[in-house]
Amino acid sequence: MKKTAILFVLFLCLSAFNIQAQESKINGDAIFGDLTARHIGPALMSGRINDMETHPTNSRIIYAGTAGGGVWKSNDAGTTFNPIFDDYCQSIGAVEVDPSSPDNIIWVGTGETWTRNSVSIGDGLYKSEDGGANWKKYGFEKSERIANIIVNPNNSNEVYVAVLGALWGDSEERGVYKTTDAGATWNKILYTDQRTGCADLAIDPNDPNILYASMWEFRRSGWSFESGGDKSALYKSTDGGETWNKIHNGFPEGQLGRLAIAVAPSNSNVLYTVIEAEKDERKGLYRSDDAGANWTQLNNDFGLTVRPFYFSRIVVDPKNEDVIIKGGLTGSISRDGGKTFKTLGNMHSDIHDVVFDINDSDRIYAGTDGGVYRSWNGGTTMEIVENLPLSQFYHISVDNEEPYNVYGGLQDNGSWYGPSRSTGGINARDWNSIGGGDGFRVLPHPTKKVIYSEMQGAANVWRYDVENELVKTIQPLPVEGHAKLRFNWNAPMATSEHQPDRFYMGSQFLHKSEDMGNTWEIISPDLTTNDQTKQQQEDSGGLSMDNSGAENHTTIFTIVESSLDENIIWVGTDDGNIQITQDGGATWKNTSLNIPGLPKNTWVYHIEASVHDKGTAYAVFDGHTMNDMNPYVYKTSDFGATWTSITTPEIKSFARNIQEDYVNPNLLFLGTEFGLYITLDGGKSWSKFTNNVPAVAIHFIDLQKRTNDLVLGTHGRGVIIIDDISPLREITPEIMTKKVHFFESKPTVMVDQSGFAGSFGTETQFVGRNPSRLPQIKYLLQKRHTFGKMTMEILDMDGNKVSTLSPGKSKGINIVNWNYRIKQPKIAKGKTTSGSVSPRVPAGTYKVVLTKGKERYEHNIELVYDTNAGLSEADRTLKQKVNMNLYNMTQELAYIVYQIDTILESSDTKNKVKEQLQALKETLVITTGDNYVGSAEPQLRELMAQIFSKIAYSYDKPSPNEMENLMIIEKRFNKAKKEFEKLKSKAKLKNIEMKSFDDFLND
């Protein structure tokens, strides 16, 4: 008891210390406010799906559990999907809808289960009791991967969870678990050992006490994969999991690998399993017609045996026990009980899961490496779901075009580049293919329209001359006097800010080219540990050989040339070395031999050479392939002589990438397995950024220098951009004590460029959001504004009001857009509505006035003209004058019509005068018809609006033709005005309450 008391006191002290320590730190949660990310996809190639799930009674509802992009729900039978799991781990193993409460209870097991080298990790089991709106965690934090969840169809409280478990290390948290109290407590009901997890679990829908579990012995390292062993087995329980027996009668001899299991819903005696065995001829599909007592091998075609760790799903048509689909490279379907198979229709390769529609087995949904596909004809033709932006980037980069482009390579989906902005949003058609295979790094040439891209293990490194459409492969080849080259699956490349044509590649050596890859020079010794035991990739795979190149190890993984000194090059290797040269490669120093707190050989995922100081660099180490899920972020200020950790407990998972701000050295961005973290104090404290950034694995971050946009390459949610992070640079503890702080902004260009969106056929497509191009007023509020009035006005420098805006009220950063137009003019009242034109304000300085209660805060913003339009100062002045002339005329016309209407409504004026006024009015505004094809002949108001809009919305100065047309309008207006004045003088105005022009305008 005494011990606990001491512990308790200690705990209190610690928390007190914590509070104190935090005082000197800057808490990001109080700052981020309205700073919100936007997603730009792409979705056209989508991304890897792990598990599909249907609703048992509503065929419109489909769930997709994705490998790295969370859970998505369709309410329209798979036409479109919406994300429902953004706040949580995005790597999904299994989604289960409770058959007894399908509208409410959904279970999600995190951690994808098709265990390729690049998989993300899970962090436990979740349940929603309201159809996916809110989620609660139900333990299994260390499970890493959950393969199945099964709810007893007769009892919502009874749930089974299959934990596949850790991929890169031993774990006791594997096996089959059961709850009988809806998840409050769990019992482990089947466990083999620390290497063997439950890979598949099935229940007999007709007798929920009968369960089948496949146990799989497996292990991955950074350099090898092993599938199979003596412990892999298929088990059956007939007592709700209390006792289990192996059911191997008819199984192949020797060791087993990954096994799939499926029970035919229409006949529970029919079972199928797919077996990975020692001998090739004994692998493949097995069927039992007596509920597992005996098994017969039916088929060992390639489609049934291919890469069991990646494809081990067998699905039986719910209405026909003889129709089965097996996941695979192409996916296979049998309609004769498994004797023969044909491939599914054309779709993206690598099919991981398939579900049949609950009512119509012709309708099939397939989850692939390239998203979800639908079929309406039993799998013969497949069509892709177009709004799943699940792209899995390994790397991204940006250029300096206007708008800038984002480049990157994707898991199994090639390499791409696309614009950060496009007319009507960033569409599928805006993206350009720039390489095949698995894409990794893509770099634009610093000055020319040339792009470097690659496929797995530098098998091809392409140099693409965009303008001339010329492609060449330029990967370094082995040369006399050097060992065989070892390239990482995700081989590093780098360009130079000093020499635009310089290009680096890393094998175990650093290769340098000064002519864009035509000629290569090796400028280093082997920079890795060259540990031979990690170079036996031909033995990788276990029972099924799997030497794809993905496990190549002891290679260089990251290269950076200092932007301050071209002779300084940093190189990081996948086996833990950080090497630096300060003389352009003549001599090298390994700086990572004794980094405090860092386990030996931890993968150097990224080195960020500081732009502020030559000797400063940041390094992010990733130990997850050694089963170490801790973040390791270090900084050196002495060329690597010493490294200091800037990791804090606030960072909840391992990290891969860091981005330094170009202006404020204390502002750093960290990409982790579970989202983005930001520090404003050089790493003393980190805050998770969540405003529209899901808890997704961020593999690479870049900061666009001109726009200050932070661009995130995520492995599951495509490209995510936080526009203009410059306000974060200004944050200091002093600023945070101010009630209101306006952030500095660059002069904003009033954009003249435009185009056509042409959004035909995009209704069901994902469209990426554009950034705002309007001037943005950004300020920090110390506290949310809740009570009392808070307003914002824009004044010109003479104090005249130009516009009223709705200010943001959030605690932290607020961003308010202004369309730099004056208020729309008052328009004459007619029978129909007319075009309303708001001209732009002239370029110059404007005053923003924020009024909060009794206090008034001011800030100036500046607007400049778009030089792309090619207009001179005189042109701008003329245009402004013409616009304002039309603006005033429009309002004057409105006032005339108002006066006419007022007189017409009064009783004193003679009917003859009224008739004349009515006749005049009919020439001023439309008085009949409607706003569509019933419209009447346009009158002065309409003609005036036409020329006004033509001139005001053009980028150009008014043309001679427009000026001539304007003269007709002006003439007609002046004539009408005169006529009105004449008639007005005849009217009896004495008893009429006529508003003044100013009152009319302000009404």
Next chain:
Amino acid sequence: MKTLKLIFLALLVSFSYSSNSQTAEEIISTYFENTGGIEAWSKLEGVKISAKINQSGMEFPAEIIQLKEGQRMVILNIQGQTVKQNVFDGEVLWNTNMMTQKAEKSDQETTDNMKLESTSFPDPFLNYKEKGFTIELLGEEEIAGTNTFKIKLTKKPMIVDSKPEENVTYYFFDTENYVPIATQSEIKSGPAKGKVSETTFSDYQEVDGIYFAYSMTQGLKGQPGFSLSVDKIELNPEIDAKEFAYPEDTETPITDKKN
């Protein structure tokens, strides 16, 4: 070791107790207390809100009327013409077609769902039990840096595509002032079905003893929307019932004449 666990557990319990010591019921009652009192709220017969809809500087004046018996309408002023939208007289829901400028009835399902909304006036939390609504405190959550109580309000199910759907709105009450600063709900019908809409509230001001939010923004969660700033709120306005009635069209449409 066992005692240690117990202590730890006790510690956890006490923590969770302290954060949940507020019940949903108490939060709602403090909300009414802070905004004028249950009695004042209960006496409300109707409100007329004069506001401006603002999108990056483009302004549209609008009037929003809601009465106790469920009648409501939005009156837009477009170039001097009044255009009524979203008008409900308690039985018929109608809108003005902007092209023909004529009234058109909404589909029956939307009308029925609007009818369900009638009881929400002036505030769905007022006598929520009698209305058949339920509330639940889900915990505390941050909305753009501000700590809030997240309360789930479940109204009577609505009908979507002929099927009943749960009618849930999440309210986020500022933990300092106990007024809602945001609501979120899943869009249940139309092409945006499945997406989450968000409304935020600020600038609470007093009108004859009751506090109303004078500033609102509305849009999809995480995306920019439009904002509404209130100029004036009139309590218990006198509105002729005819104003809400569907105008039966007697004229031949002009389009027919033309063709």
